[in-house]
Amino acid sequence: MIYPHNFEQKIGFDQIRQLLKDKCLSTLGEERVTDMVFSEQFEAIDEQLNQITEFVRIIQEEDNFPDQYFFDVRPSLKRIRVEGMYLDEHELFDLRRSLETIRDIVRFLQKEDIEEESDTPYPSLKKLAGDIAVFPQLISKIDGILDKYGKVKDNASADLLKIRRELANTTSSISRSLNSILRNAQSEGYVDKDVTPTMRDGRLVIPVAPALKRKIKGIVHDESASGKTVFIEPAEVVEANNRIRELEAEERREIIRILTVFSDTLRPSIPDILQSYEFLAEIDFIRAKSYFAIQTNSIKPILQDTQLLDWTMAVHPLLQLSLAKHGKKVIPLDIELHKDQRILIISGPNAGGKSVCLKTVGLLQYMLQCGMLIPLHERSHAGLFGNIFIDIGDEQSIEDDLSTYSSHLTNMKVMIKNCNERSLILIDEFGGGTEPQIGGAIAEAVLERYNNRKTFGVITTHYQNLKHYADDHEGVVNGAMLYDRHLMQPLFQLQIGNPGSSFAVEIARKIGLPEDVIADASEIVGSEYINADKYLQDIVRDKRYWEGKRQTIRQREKHMEETIARYETEMEELRKSRKEILKQAKEDAERMLQESNAKIENTIRTIKEAQAEKEKTKQARQELADFRQSIEEQAAKDLEGKIARKMEKLKEKQERKKDKKKASPKTDTTVSVPKVEPISTGTLVKIKGQTSVGEVLEISGENAVVAFGSIKTNVKLDRLERSGAAPKKQEPQKSTFVSTQTHDSMYEKKLSFKQDLDVRGMRGDEALQAVTYFVDDAILVGMDRVRILHGTGTGILRSLIRQYLQTVSGVKRAADEHVQFGGAGITVVDLA
Known part of the structure; x- marks a missing residue:
């Protein structure tokens, strides 16, 4: 149950409907938007939200979804249910294109996801398209009748082909006859030399000056706007022109016959085709809701089949769109209602955002239960309610003899009668509109009835007794719209746990009310009330301060955890780099030792070849052994020094680039550089980084003239390098360059x-x-x-x-x- 009758208007959902209609591609989707209703069926709502979520993915990730032709031909199909009625060319062309779109959508949704190795990436939409007929044979039959422009083909029937051929031949014959008559008239001087036959009222005629119109026998059909030319149909071609009219009529009758025969074959399939169009309407509806979800950053919350509101960073979508036009952002709302905290009493200053908070809850919950995604954080939880009641705004009615308070009492009566544990009530300025003491008392009594019935609700008020009631009773909790006392402006933030002050004295002082008036008012209300209000403000201020501190501590803890994790990662990378350095250094040392061994063996072989004495040979071996040991010791020292230096450099890099991954430094090795011959005249060269080979023709200082094929260019020597390959014959290139913009x-x-x-x-x-x-x-x-x-x-x-x-x-x-x-x-x- 939704109460009252203008519920959608009160929360702004009527504007949401219009925005959705604007995003539909046809009347198919617009009708679905009009018929969209509130539901409490968990499975149905969950399925609808899944469909929209999947379609949002299609919009964001796919670029080939078939949404070209969404035509509503249902009225035409229903019309031809009557025998003898037929679809005209335009209707048949729209039918063909929309049936093709239905076929392509079904194929798209039923495709398998190769990357994920699953049946389909869009299971909910595939289920929607599961038993939809696609009519490929019907599309083929239409293709046999219509061409790609939607016109009936010549070969749609043998009779039509015959008629159109005769029509073409007759037209050609008339043209020849007219040209012959025209040439004779021109030779006689009745008609100017540059005049040619023209068309008037579908008949070929000859333009003639009015004074000479009797020189040519025939029928005058028209005259020019200036009156200087009349158009005569010569008598010789009248019959032929009449034949053309007859053939055109026969052509039209044959086309009607072809369309009628096709409509007769189509008639038994109309119920299935209409069902397919209902699928197309649903796709248009889902598509519109998906585009609206993207526009408002809406998502599917964690949906539960219970009564629950646990929203984080909820945003009023209409307010969001309105402020975005001016470059502003909505302050998000955090709100929580559950079994132990069912009714939230919100207090705070006027124009502080209480009513916006109330409307946000009503609009988002209604959108959700109408099957729409809503703008809030993805960790939010949402439940479902069986009834939603709202009492907001001034319902004065002269016709119904209702005052403001009478209308509030009427709404209270309906809510008390119908609310239960599955209901959500939304009341603005609870108990207002009458004398404060009795109004507050009645409001408290009604609130007790709501609480006893386990009803959920959000209520705004300024009454102190309702704030005290929330503190003293389970199931009811206070909430405050925050206000900055120093800047004297609302913060539009909801804080649950404490009541809010109306800041009446502060606001009056800011507006400029005389100080003696404020003092008298404070004396009238009593120091206890003023002090209580001041203490309440201090509590809210302190809570806000400590809440900020807690958030700061949480952020610092998170930053510390991230820093520790980053340092651990860097240390792990450091250890890996150290192993790689050691491995590389050992390989270098081993290579050095192998080179030394080769040198030693070479020395021994030389000694043997010189046939030296054994004692001298032994002495040489000992000297070489000492040489090898010294090399090993030196290599070990060098290795240790290199490792230390590399580790130091690595640590410095880690300090300089904390968040970047470092490449392991390579061990310093000595590389022999081959001697490079200087570039001279006649040397084959190429410009560094390019492949074209040219010949040096002349060298002047630091510049050289190089011939690349037939092109000579002046290049600095340091940009050239020698090339062993002969210059390739290059194909002549076009010198014209056309930019992408051009x-x-x-x-x-x-x-x-x-x-x-x-x-x-x-x-x-x-x-x-x-x-x-x-x-x-x-x-x-x-x-x-x-x-x-x-x-x-x-x-x-x-x-x-x-x-x-x-x-x-x-x-x-x-x-x-x-x-x-x-x-x-x-x-x-x-x-x-």
Whole structure:
């Protein structure tokens, strides 16, 4: 149960509906938004939230979801249930495209997730698409009737093909006859030389001057706007033109017959097709809710099938969107209601955010139970309620004879009658609108009824007795909207645990109320009340201070844990680096010893070859053994020194770059550098970092002239290096460079270019300037053919344009348009 009837308007959900409708692609989704209702079914709500969450992933991670054609053809399908009715070409084309979209969506949702090795990455949406028919044969039949532009094909039936061929032949015959009549008239001087047949009311006619209209036998169909030209249908082609009209009527009847036959075959499948469109409507609905969730940073909280509010960083979505336009952010709300803390009494200063807090709870809970994601932190928990009641705003009604307090009492009566342990009540300014003492007493009595019925609720008030009630009774808890006493401004933060002060004295003093008035008011209310209010402010202030301290300690502890973990990681990396240094140093020492052994053996072999005496040989061996021992000792000392130095350097790097992973320093080894011959004239070289090989032609100081193929360039010597390879013959490269920006600009220009130019009514110089720009642009964007509309008239404009086109090198041919499409009134220009 939702109370009252204008509940959605009070919490702002009517605006949410409109925002969702704006994101729908068709009336299919808009109807679902209109029909969206509050639910308390846990499984249904959980499934809806899962569907939206999965679709949000599709929007953010996929780029090929098929949402091109969402057409609502349900009214057309319902109309053709009657025998003899048929879908017209446009309706059939919309049916074909939307059926294709349904088919593609079903395939998309039923695809397997190869990366995750699971059946589908979107299980809830796949379940939604599980038994939806996709009608591939129906799509194929429509493809046999319509072309890609949605027009009936010539070969849709044999009769239609025959009719259209005869229509084309008759039109061609008329054109030939008219041209013959026109040439005779031109030779007799009845018609100007540059006049061509034109079309009027679907009939081919000849333009003639009014004074000469009786020279050509026929029917006058029309005259030009200026009255200087009449359009005559020669008698010789009247019958042929009549035949064209007959053929056009036959063509239309055949098209209707084809569409009627198809509609007859479609009729038995209409119930299944309508079911598929319900699926398309649901996808449009889910898509709209997903885009709204992304816009408001909404998520699915941890949903529980119980009565619970445990929200962290909850945000009012409409307030969030409104403030975002001005570059501001909403202060989030933390609120918790559970079995032991069911009713929250919020107090605090006026304009401190109490009503916003109340509306946030009502709107987000209603959105959630309408199957929408809500803006809060992902660690939040949310439950479900069977009833939601709200009493907010002034419900005065002259028609119903209700005062403000009467309307509040009416709402209290309904809530007391219907609330239970599954209800959520939201009351603003509880007990207000009447004399404070009796109003507060009635409010406390009603609050006791709510508490006894285990009802959940959020209530705002200024009454002290309600604050005391919350302190003295289980299930009810105080909350305060915080206020900065020094800056004298609200903080819009909710703190649960203590009541809030109204800060009436402070606000009055800030506004500038005389000090004697404030003193008299304080004396009237009594020092005990003023002191109690002051103590309450101090408690709130101290609690806020210690809460800040606790947060600071938590942050420092977290920072300390992160620092310890980072140092442990760095020490582990240090130990690994030390092992690698030792290993590398040992390998270097071993290599040095092997080289020494080779030298020793070589010395001994030399001694043997010299046939030295045994004693001298023995002495040489001893000397070499001493030499080997000295090398080993020196290597050990060097190794120890190198390790110490490397470790010291590594520690310094760790200090300088705490958060970056260091590469292990390599052991210093001596590398012999081969002697590099200087670069001279005739040397094959290449620029460092490049592969092109050139030949040095001349050296002047620190610069050299190098030939890379046919190109000579001046390069500094220190940028060159010798190359043993001969220069490769390079293909000539284009010197023109087109930037990406220019390329994109040309592409956009080509897309927006119109192939027809209308210069009718212009003066000669204006028309030539327009044609010049038009032809230049056409050549620039690569058009093959364009048309210039200049009209027939006296023919001067046509002659000027033709003369100019003959001078343009990019124009291959300029000729009259086909008589059926404008004749001499249009010049067709073929471009090179």
